[in-house]
Amino acid sequence: xxxxxxxxxxxxxxxxxxxxxxxxxxxxxxxxxxxxxxxxxxxxxxxxxxxxxxxxxxxxxxxxxxxxxxxxxxxxxxxxxxxxxxxxxxxxxxxxxxxxxxxxxxxxxxxxxxxxxxxxxxxxxxxxxxxxxxxxxxxxxxxxxxxxxx
Amino acid sequence: xxxxxxxxxxxxxxxxxxxxxxxxxxxxxxxxxxxxxxxxxxxxxxxxxxxxxxxxxxxxxxxxxxxxxxxxxxxxxxxxxxxxxxxxxxxxxxxxxxxxxxxx
Numbered sequence: 001x002x003x004x005x006x007x008x009x010x011x012x013x014x015x016x017x018x019x020x021x022x023x024x025x026x027x028x029x030x031x032x033x034x035x036x037x038x039x040x041x042x043x044x045x046x047x048x049x050x051x052x053x054x055x056x057x058x059x060x061x062x063x064x065x066x067x068x069x070x071x072x073x074x075x076x077x078x079x080x081x082x083x084x085x086x087x088x089x090x091x092x093x094x095x096x097x098x099x100x101x102x103x104x105x106x107x108x109x110x111x112x113x114x115x116x117x118x119x120x121x122x123x124x125x126x127x128x129x130x131x132x133x134x135x136x137x138x139x140x141x142x143x144x145x146x147x148x149x150x
Numbered sequence: 151x152x153x154x155x156x157x158x159x160x161x162x163x164x165x166x167x168x169x170x171x172x173x174x175x176x177x178x179x180x181x182x183x184x185x186x187x188x189x190x191x192x193x194x195x196x197x198x199x200x201x202x203x204x205x206x207x208x209x210x211x212x213x214x215x216x217x218x219x220x221x222x223x224x225x226x227x228x229x230x231x232x233x234x235x236x237x238x239x240x241x242x243x244x245x246x247x248x249x250x251x252x253x254x
Binding site for chain 2: 013016017020021024025028048049050051052053055058059060062064065066067068069070071073074100118119121123125126136137139141143144145147
């Protein structure tokens, strides 16, 4: 009986994780695409050196986000990692997190009147849970120097 | 105090190098936030509590680095990098480091 209950809970968690996770991901991608259009005017470069002329001011800007996976992704990736290969569910998680971090950095730069960010670096970090099985949040931070042009 | 992750600042010259400065902070999760995060781990999505936590940690680390730079008479910190590491379960360290310099 207890095993049966466990199974029911598992199935419910899978269904909730799948639907809510899918919805969250789709909504997030929509918002990312819309804001990428909107912030297209702020250019991002990974150059280490700034242009030598025409720069008036500069400021360190950063954007960070912590995104959690859902229950469905965790179970599926657990199964997939037995066979190895691509873990698609994590790829999209990291893609979302990186793009979101860059967008937040761009927003900060735009708020400071800048249209150019150079020397952009990424920092990825996974947050350990209290219980070893509850891994599954990833933090991405993007930072760079926003330049204001003369 | 000027903080930048560039190695040179357009239009100004470095007069003096004062060496590496750093600032770090260790933050732990709040129990309430942890429970919320546990729920979010089922449905997925952004963990806003953690995002804020890490933002605060970054600010704190930067402030400490700036304090140290001020203490040795610098007016700018260049080539700033951030680094995160997990120490124990539920706690994370945020480190900011850079080169303290005097700009003219």
